[in-house]
Amino acid sequence: MSNLEKLNKVLRDVFDIKKIEDIKDDMGPDEIENWDSLGHVELITNLEEVFDIALNVVDISRMYTIGDIKKIVSKYGVEI
Template identity: 65%
Template structure:
Protein backbone atom coordinates (compact mmCIF):
# COMPACT_ATOMS: atom_id res chain seq x y z
CA UNK A 1 0.00 0.00 0.00
CA UNK A 2 1.31 3.43 -0.96
CA UNK A 3 1.95 6.09 1.70
CA UNK A 4 -0.90 8.22 0.32
CA UNK A 5 -3.31 5.30 0.63
CA UNK A 6 -2.16 4.61 4.19
CA UNK A 7 -2.44 8.31 5.04
CA UNK A 8 -5.94 8.62 3.56
CA UNK A 9 -7.12 5.49 5.38
CA UNK A 10 -5.92 6.88 8.72
CA UNK A 11 -7.58 10.24 8.01
CA UNK A 12 -10.86 8.57 7.02
CA UNK A 13 -10.89 6.11 9.92
CA UNK A 14 -9.91 8.64 12.59
CA UNK A 15 -12.03 11.56 11.42
CA UNK A 16 -15.03 9.55 10.19
CA UNK A 17 -14.74 10.61 6.57
CA UNK A 18 -16.59 8.18 4.32
CA UNK A 19 -14.78 8.77 1.03
CA UNK A 20 -11.07 9.36 0.44
CA UNK A 21 -11.95 11.43 -2.64
CA UNK A 22 -13.51 14.05 -0.38
CA UNK A 23 -10.23 14.71 1.48
CA UNK A 24 -8.74 18.08 0.52
CA UNK A 25 -5.46 19.56 1.77
CA UNK A 26 -7.17 22.75 2.96
CA UNK A 27 -9.59 20.88 5.23
CA UNK A 28 -9.21 21.26 8.97
CA UNK A 29 -11.33 21.09 12.12
CA UNK A 30 -13.67 23.79 10.78
CA UNK A 31 -14.56 21.61 7.78
CA UNK A 32 -14.38 18.18 9.46
CA UNK A 33 -16.91 18.03 12.28
CA UNK A 34 -15.32 15.00 14.00
CA UNK A 35 -11.85 16.63 14.17
CA UNK A 36 -11.77 17.58 17.82
CA UNK A 37 -8.94 17.45 20.37
CA UNK A 38 -9.41 13.73 21.08
CA UNK A 39 -9.49 12.89 17.37
CA UNK A 40 -6.33 14.99 16.92
CA UNK A 41 -4.50 12.89 19.51
CA UNK A 42 -5.78 9.67 17.89
CA UNK A 43 -4.68 10.96 14.49
CA UNK A 44 -1.17 11.79 15.71
CA UNK A 45 -0.87 8.38 17.37
CA UNK A 46 -2.08 6.49 14.29
CA UNK A 47 0.21 8.42 11.94
CA UNK A 48 3.18 7.98 14.27
CA UNK A 49 2.58 4.24 14.53
CA UNK A 50 2.05 3.76 10.80
CA UNK A 51 5.04 5.80 9.62
CA UNK A 52 7.41 5.29 12.57
CA UNK A 53 7.48 8.97 13.52
CA UNK A 54 7.77 10.57 16.95
CA UNK A 55 6.31 14.02 16.40
CA UNK A 56 7.66 17.07 18.19
CA UNK A 57 5.08 18.87 20.35
CA UNK A 58 5.49 22.04 18.26
CA UNK A 59 4.77 20.11 15.07
CA UNK A 60 1.66 18.54 16.60
CA UNK A 61 0.34 21.98 17.54
CA UNK A 62 0.90 23.21 13.97
CA UNK A 63 -1.25 20.55 12.32
CA UNK A 64 -4.13 22.85 11.38
CA UNK A 65 -5.08 21.21 8.07
CA UNK A 66 -4.60 17.99 6.12
CA UNK A 67 -1.96 19.80 4.04
CA UNK A 68 -0.08 20.83 7.19
CA UNK A 69 0.04 17.22 8.32
CA UNK A 70 1.49 16.17 4.96
CA UNK A 71 4.17 18.90 5.17
CA UNK A 72 5.12 17.88 8.69
CA UNK A 73 5.32 14.22 7.73
CA UNK A 74 7.62 15.23 4.86
CA UNK A 75 9.85 16.98 7.41
CA UNK A 76 10.24 13.56 9.07
CA UNK A 77 11.10 11.89 5.75
CA UNK A 78 7.64 10.53 4.92
CA UNK A 79 6.54 11.33 1.37
CA UNK A 80 2.79 11.47 0.91
Protein backbone atom coordinates (compact mmCIF):
# COMPACT_ATOMS: atom_id res chain seq x y z
CA MET A 1 0.00 0.00 0.00
CA SER A 2 1.43 3.39 -0.99
CA ASN A 3 1.70 6.27 1.45
CA LEU A 4 -1.05 8.13 -0.41
CA GLU A 5 -3.32 5.11 -0.02
CA LYS A 6 -2.45 4.97 3.69
CA LEU A 7 -3.24 8.68 4.08
CA ASN A 8 -6.52 8.29 2.22
CA LYS A 9 -7.47 5.39 4.49
CA VAL A 10 -6.75 7.52 7.56
CA LEU A 11 -8.88 10.35 6.15
CA ARG A 12 -11.72 7.95 5.30
CA ASP A 13 -11.64 6.30 8.71
CA VAL A 14 -11.25 9.44 10.83
CA PHE A 15 -13.64 11.72 8.95
CA ASP A 16 -16.06 9.02 7.75
CA ILE A 17 -15.55 9.97 4.10
CA LYS A 18 -17.38 7.67 1.73
CA LYS A 19 -15.73 8.68 -1.57
CA ILE A 20 -12.12 9.73 -1.08
CA GLU A 21 -11.92 10.87 -4.72
CA ASP A 22 -14.24 13.75 -3.76
CA ILE A 23 -11.61 15.13 -1.39
CA LYS A 24 -9.34 17.88 -2.73
CA ASP A 25 -6.10 19.26 -1.27
CA ASP A 26 -7.67 22.65 -0.52
CA MET A 27 -10.43 21.16 1.66
CA GLY A 28 -10.35 21.61 5.42
CA PRO A 29 -12.67 21.65 8.43
CA ASP A 30 -15.14 24.00 6.70
CA GLU A 31 -15.71 21.48 3.90
CA ILE A 32 -15.28 18.21 5.83
CA GLU A 33 -18.14 17.79 8.26
CA ASN A 34 -16.41 15.57 10.83
CA TRP A 35 -13.19 17.62 10.98
CA ASP A 36 -13.70 19.19 14.38
CA SER A 37 -11.33 19.40 17.37
CA LEU A 38 -11.90 15.76 18.35
CA GLY A 39 -11.51 14.65 14.74
CA HIS A 40 -8.25 16.60 14.53
CA VAL A 41 -6.87 14.80 17.58
CA GLU A 42 -7.90 11.44 16.10
CA LEU A 43 -6.29 12.45 12.78
CA ILE A 44 -2.97 13.24 14.49
CA THR A 45 -3.01 10.00 16.48
CA ASN A 46 -3.69 7.97 13.35
CA LEU A 47 -1.07 9.76 11.25
CA GLU A 48 1.57 9.17 13.92
CA GLU A 49 0.66 5.51 14.24
CA VAL A 50 0.34 4.71 10.52
CA PHE A 51 3.50 6.55 9.46
CA ASP A 52 5.51 5.92 12.65
CA ILE A 53 6.24 9.63 13.20
CA ALA A 54 5.92 12.07 16.10
CA LEU A 55 4.40 15.36 14.98
CA ASN A 56 5.35 18.50 16.86
CA VAL A 57 2.77 20.93 18.21
CA VAL A 58 3.52 23.65 15.65
CA ASP A 59 2.99 21.27 12.74
CA ILE A 60 -0.20 19.91 14.30
CA SER A 61 -1.60 23.41 14.63
CA ARG A 62 -0.79 24.19 10.97
CA MET A 63 -2.86 21.38 9.48
CA TYR A 64 -5.61 23.52 7.94
CA THR A 65 -6.19 21.52 4.75
CA ILE A 66 -5.56 18.10 3.23
CA GLY A 67 -2.71 19.68 1.26
CA ASP A 68 -1.17 20.93 4.51
CA ILE A 69 -1.32 17.42 5.94
CA LYS A 70 0.55 16.06 2.91
CA LYS A 71 3.25 18.76 3.16
CA ILE A 72 3.70 18.33 6.90
CA VAL A 73 4.01 14.54 6.90
CA SER A 74 6.52 14.82 4.06
CA LYS A 75 8.70 16.90 6.42
CA TYR A 76 8.98 13.73 8.49
CA GLY A 77 10.23 11.64 5.59
CA VAL A 78 6.87 10.33 4.42
CA GLU A 79 6.64 10.72 0.65
CA ILE A 80 3.04 11.18 -0.46
